[in-house]
Amino acid sequence: MRKSSLPNFRDCHALVLHRSDSNSETLIRQLESLGLTVRRKWSADDVSATGVDVVFFDADLGYDGLFAWPASRAPIPLIAVMGSEAPGRIEWTLAQGPSAYLTKPIGSTGVFSALAIAFRTFEKQQQLHKSLADLTRRVEARPVLFKAILVVMEGFGVDDAEAYQLLRTNSMKHRVSIEELSSLIVGSPDSVRETMGNANRRILRQATRG
Amino acid sequence: MGTSSRRGQGRSGPVIPVGVVFSSTGSYGTVGEEMLHGALLAIEEVNHNLEFDFTFAPKVANPAGDLDQYRLLCEDMLRTQGVRHVVGCYTSSSRKEVIPVFEKLDALLWYPSHYEGFESCNNVIYTGAAPNQHIVPLIDYMLRNHGNRVYCIGSNYIWAWENNRIMREIVLGCKGGVAAEKYLPVGSTDIAHVIDEIVETQPDFIFSTLIGESSYAFLRAYGEAGRHNALFHPAAMPVTSCNLSEPELLAVGGQAAVGHIASSVYFQSMDRAENRAFLSRFKARFGTDKVTSTDAEASYIAVILLARAIHAAQSTEIEPVKQAVYGYELAAPQGPVRIDSDNNHSYLTPSLGRSRGDGEFDIIWTADAAVKPDPYLVRFDIRQFYGDLDRVENGPIVASRSGLRVIK
Numbered sequence: 055m056r057k058s059s060l061p062n063f064r065d066c067h068a069l070v071l072h073r074s075d076s077n078s079e080t081l082i083r084q085l086e087s088l089g090l091t092v093r094r095k096w097s098a099d100d101v102s103a104t105g106v107d108v109v110f111f112d113a114d115l116g117y118d119g120l121f122a123w124p125a126s127r128a129p130i131p132l133i134a135v136m137g138s139e140a141p142g143r144i145e146w147t148l149a150q151g152p153s154a155y156l157t158k159p160i161g162s163t164g165v166f167s168a169l170a171i172a173f174r175t176f177e178k179q180q181q182l183h184k185s186l187a188d189l190t191r192r193v194e195a196r197p198v199l200f201k202a203i204l205v206v207m208e209g210f211g212v213d214d215a216e217a218y219q220l221l222r223t224n225s226m227k228h229r230v231s232i233e234e235l236s237s238l239i240v241g242s243p244d245s246v247r248e249t250m251g252n253a254n255r256r257i258l259r260q261a262t263r264g
Numbered sequence: 265m266g267t268s269s270r271r272g273q274g275r276s277g278p279v280i281p282v283g284v285v286f287s288s289t290g291s292y293g294t295v296g297e298e299m300l301h302g303a304l305l306a307i308e309e310v311n312h313n314l315e316f317d318f319t320f321a322p323k324v325a326n327p328a329g330d331l332d333q334y335r336l337l338c339e340d341m342l343r344t345q346g347v348r349h350v351v352g353c354y355t356s357s358s359r360k361e362v363i364p365v366f367e368k369l370d371a372l373l374w375y376p377s378h379y380e381g382f383e384s385c386n387n388v389i390y391t392g393a394a395p396n397q398h399i400v401p402l403i404d405y406m407l408r409n410h411g412n413r414v415y416c417i418g419s420n421y422i423w424a425w426e427n428n429r430i431m432r433e434i435v436l437g438c439k440g441g442v443a444a445e446k447y448l449p450v451g452s453t454d455i456a457h458v459i460d461e462i463v464e465t466q467p468d469f470i471f472s473t474l475i476g477e478s479s480y481a482f483l484r485a486y487g488e489a490g491r492h493n494a495l496f497h498p499a500a501m502p503v504t505s506c507n508l509s510e511p512e513l514l515a516v517g518g519q520a521a522v523g524h525i526a527s528s529v530y531f532q533s534m535d536r537a538e539n540r541a542f543l544s545r546f547k548a549r550f551g552t553d554k555v556t557s558t559d560a561e562a563s564y565i566a567v568i569l570l571a572r573a574i575h576a577a578q579s580t581e582i583e584p585v586k587q588a589v590y591g592y593e594l595a596a597p598q599g600p601v602r603i604d605s606d607n608n609h610s611y612l613t614p615s616l617g618r619s620r621g622d623g624e625f626d627i628i629w630t631a632d633a634a635v636k637p638d639p640y641l642v643r644f645d646i647r648q649f650y651g652d653l654d655r656v657e658n659g660p661i662v663a664s665r666s667g668l669r670v671i672k
Binding site for chain 1: 363364367382383384385386387388606607639640641642643
């Protein structure tokens with residue numbers, strides 16, 4: 055089945071961190087008409103994301119310790135409900151890393167688009183973080199890869215290009231990353247030939263032990 | 265609120281000003297005039313009905329299609345003429361323009377037109393059809409009876425864009441295809457290339473969201489093409505629409521207006537006592553050459569519901585009026601109508617009609633009951649919709665131009 059190009063928020067759970075007033079009433083009404091299940095809470099400390107798909111929070115009264123997660127590390131999309139434009143409030147709000155914003159007074163428009171923007175932005179950010187973490191890990195492993203190339207050059211009597219190719223081929227054959235294979239080789243340079251042959255089994259053993 | 269009026273004398277009791285804002289001139293003046301007529305007819309009925317202990321004083325304004333005028337006229341009514349309730353607007357752009365005024369001044373807009381949905385405003389009561397009441401039943405019928413390759417042609421604005429988006433998502437979700445999606449500037453009658461492309465792509469049916477002159481020009485060109493190409497015949501490749509109504513059939517005229525399929529919650533040909541009475545009063549008041557339509561009926565409904573709600577609430581304040589209207593069911597010309605307190609839209613009964621030579625529609629399908637409005641298509645589930653199609657009588661077979669094929 056083709057995935058719909060626009061999100062449908064039916065059956066999503068929203069948590070509204072805002073005191074009860076006309077703004078939160080309008081917001082809750084709009085969310086319910088979009089098919090979401092809504093819970094409102096204020097005040098609140100160490101709010102967790104368990105059972106919640108999206109959080110709307112009051113940017114005017116929000117404080118450190120409102121969320122259980124560190125600033126900017128929300129595991130679900132956050133939507134800031136902003137009234138004040140005092141620089142300190144904007145700064146605190148930005149630090150939470152919201153995926154979308156709504157301005158007060160909340161009217162009949164804006165809630166649906168804020169949800170659509172928040173979910174899309176959050177998804178893209180998650181993808182970016184994931185690929186960034188992957189790249190960082192690989193960059194950090196460069197010294198190990200460099201050492202492994204030297205070990206392979208010596209152990210097999212090949213040049214640097216051939217050594218890299220050997221590492222690549224064997225890492226693919228054993229379905230491990232080239233960085234993982236490199237660190238195994240650097241760990242026991244004397245048994246480089248054995249490591250190249252048994253990388254997969256050894257890694258599996260290590261994993262089982264770990 | 266005063267007490268009931270005494271029979272045999274002029275009406276006593278409060279006179280309540282009601283805004284009536286339609287563009288009875290300008291680019292969509294034909295529809296605007298029908299809507300104005302529907303609202304005025306209802307106001308006169310209210311004023312003659314002794315059940316009501318008040319009368320309505322219509323404050324009629326004509327923005328002539330000018331967006332700024334919509335806002336200025338509404339603001340003036342609400343600020344200086346004591347108006348709390350306005351029946352008005354046809355296009356979505358005009359509604360979007362005036363909504364902030366109603367929100368700011370705490371008034372209620374009674375919006376009497378079918379539209380593309382994706383809105384739910386606390387200061388608006390919607391008496392026209394939402395997408396689950398117009399386009400969804402049309403797609404269901406076409407997939408069951410005509411095939412699953414659609415050619416979309418529309419006027420280049422939000423009504424066409426959103427309807428085509430819904431059409432595309434549902435048809436593709438049901439393993440069908442969109443032959444092409446074409447737009448003409450509003451008012452354009454440059455149709456020849458569209459006809460050529462239809463010949464080229466051979467769709468199973470056409471979905472038209474063209475409005476006004478563009479729509480008439482397209483239907484005439486379709487009729488003309490049918491003189492030498494058998495494809496352009498309603499039995500082979502019908503034109504379908506959610507905005508084709510009786511006055512437009514008259515405007516197209518002749519054989520070109522015959523055989524097309526329209527989705528609407530109201531047709532003039534509906535055989536109900538309430539509709540016959542509505543029609544005869546409408547013609548008696550505005551002329552026997554006039555025809556009713558879904559937008560005229562929705563305008564009529566809006567005023568009657570407003571009167572019933574004010575009567576029940578004994579107030580013109582918008583909160584009591586809204587609470588009162590939620591509890592009322594009107595036996596409207598189309599059938600039972602009531603307002604859904606979840607989203608301020610109306611429970612309406614979708615129907616499909618096939619156009620006839622006399623400018624009316626034969627009703628070919630009607631829903632079993634009034635359908636709950638779903639302006640954001642929240643409750644629409646493509647898997648369930650597709651699954652239901654599968655359960656058609658002779659198994660999951662849909663006739664396509666490329667021959668009968670099983671859709672799985």
